[in-house]
Amino acid sequence: MPKKVIVYSADWCPWCHKAMDFLKQNKIEFEMRDVETGNYGEEAMKKSGQAGIPVIDIDGKIVTGFDVEKLKAILKIK
Numbered sequence: 001m002p003k004k005v006i007v008y009s010a011d012w013c014p015w016c017h018k019a020m021d022f023l024k025q026n027k028i029e030f031e032m033r034d035v036e037t038g039n040y041g042e043e044a045m046k047k048s049g050q051a052g053i054p055v056i057d058i059d060g061k062i063v064t065g066f067d068v069e070k071l072k073a074i075l076k077i078k
Helices: 014-025 040-048 068-075
Strands: 005-009 031-034 055-058 061-064
Touching: 005 014, 005 040, 014 068, 031 040, 040 055, 040 061, 055 068, 061 068
Parallel strands: 005 031
Antiparallel strands: 005 055, 055 061
């Protein structure tokens, strides 16, 4: 069953782009939420407990930063 993936990011964030590129390369669908619009910045902080981005929510499991090994483990990618 596909996982629900949300990436909290901003256009100016290079690590956010790396994380989204990684997901695209692995054919993982995701919803991008720009932390500079609406309440997404606040939402990301509540989920992660920090102000840094990217914050990646995979079915409620939170990954902060572009942590390839953690992403692979949660998404079951080799």
